[in-house]
Amino acid sequence: MTVVSPERFSSLIQGAATITANSDLTALLFATAETARETTGARYAALGVIGEHSTLVEFHHVGFEPATAEAIGHLPVGRGVLGTLIRSAQTIRLDRLQDHPDSTGFPPNHPVMESFLGVPVRVGDRVFGNLYLTEKPGGFTEEDEDLVEALATIAGSAVANSRMQQRMRRLAVVEDRERIARELHDAIIQDIFAVGLLLQGLALRLEDERERREIEDAVGRLDEAITMLRRFIFDLRRPSEHGRDLVIELSRIVRQLSDPYGIEVKVTVADDLSDQRRELSGALIDDVCQIVREATSNALRHSGTPAIEVRVESGLGSLVITVVDQGRGFDPRTANEGMGLKNLRYRAEKAGGETTIHSHAEEGTAVRVVLPI
Template structure:
């Protein structure tokens, strides 16, 4: 998956080809830094593949993560278009050289993979591979993944020096991949703990208020015909209970408010997050904001979460070179626009999975706002949020 990436004259991989220790160190250092600055496991896998291909000037690069059944749980590749990848078909299973490396997990370097007795076949849409280098990514005795490179662009195929260089890179990649897995696991545990706490808060406070409100409303309905004064008194109590329940809900929402919002405010929190993402990604990410005035805590949380989700989507799915966020206030509301110059999609066929659109719309509607999505093929996408101030 992804597109073919060709090294330029200033590429670290090209610098390492002359074999000088300083050039090799620079090449490996650049590749390792590109991996370690990512926290998502999927992103780490993709950057490992891209960095390994650049490091050794390979036309094709792939990385397989073993599962418990002796096959691949995940498989990412570089050097293929999305269309080529779809034509190849499902994830590779157990056969040929891939199966051999899953079973043995030792480095393999071949001048022509097709002449090796372990080679069997590949799908008709698969690119033709010749020179081949495969190296495991290890954490002790555990194999975290296997890097496959093929078709070195410079003549002569992969050398012993290339094998040593990729083995060194794989050792550092193992650390980055392990850290990413630990980060995701910790984040999942944090989310579970937070959900449990919120559920307990809602049960102990809001749920009891709502239960009392329901009983009081039933009593008022029963008294409407026989005792109107008492019915009015019960309805007044319903109004009071509803107000208390609303206050409890708002308290829970404010408690879930990110700490940065209290320290820096909405605009500065977004500015800091955009600056961090701009440093970590090759995409140009910019942000500007006008005066916002005083905002309700729920409004600030909604805008921040929608901005984070829209940014995440653009970085992962848009294939954009630039993303711009703009935050403005006007009239009685606040408007957020997240615009990218990526591939876009037809207006009548928005993406149906993975973009968190339902979650963003629900957040907008919960604060009385609205979310719109504008896009067209080749012209990028704009996510716009409008909420009352």
């Protein structure tokens, strides 16, 4: 393994936090591809999911303009170099994709790609899919390879966690809940613990005291995640559920997101919701928390804002979420939305809601999501 620069290692830590923050599997896969693209400086990235017949059954890509993606039409199924990566389950790094003996060229309307980095994403002892990156100016380096392999390890653990959560939501029988609790303890907690050991080992390679402290903080957050999982396991084994407090959950989320940036995030839940708070369904609270997480994370990472305000209010048969920053803003008519905003829109639409974004250069951004109650 190469010695990773402090700046890129810090980017890796932030990227890991973004990936693991997603409980929805599709959003998680998009976040992994986008994080890998941003971390390496590649123009395009994708995460392909491998099916039972060793072909790609899903292909989540970032970096393509919508018109280009539409013109290409069919998504890859795993031929050429992509097929070689599926069969070998080993990292492939190329300066020029066309020089590989298994290269089969590109379909009509596909942009030309030369530099290539492909890394398997493993869940347990099986390859779940592959992470693909192309078109980095100057080509991919050994350091890029190490960083993306680390991201793939983190993504694999996050996929396992997401799958386990999905299974838990489908199962209500006491025996099944007990079995899931054991699997969470024996598999997921051990994976998170292993990632913590990996970070601690990488910290020993750094001489900068500030960077070491950042890593120690990240390891501390992983320890907190393990503690939360253990509480979750305890709750699984209890026969009854307890009410959830939206204010407490939102405050915890924004604190975890904002602490690394040192930016104040104010959370306000309107008084007229106080009597309803424990009556909100668990699914609705999940949607609110994930939307606030996505919008807040996007503002922290990209806006350069000194402060963020999160408001949750009730309307006529609806719940209104507003996240406002004082950052640099953008023109929604011309800007290419990053995966953060795309994931946010996806979550809102999945919950039957609508998303509105108001932004102007140097005037900040307001994200407003209306969800039905």
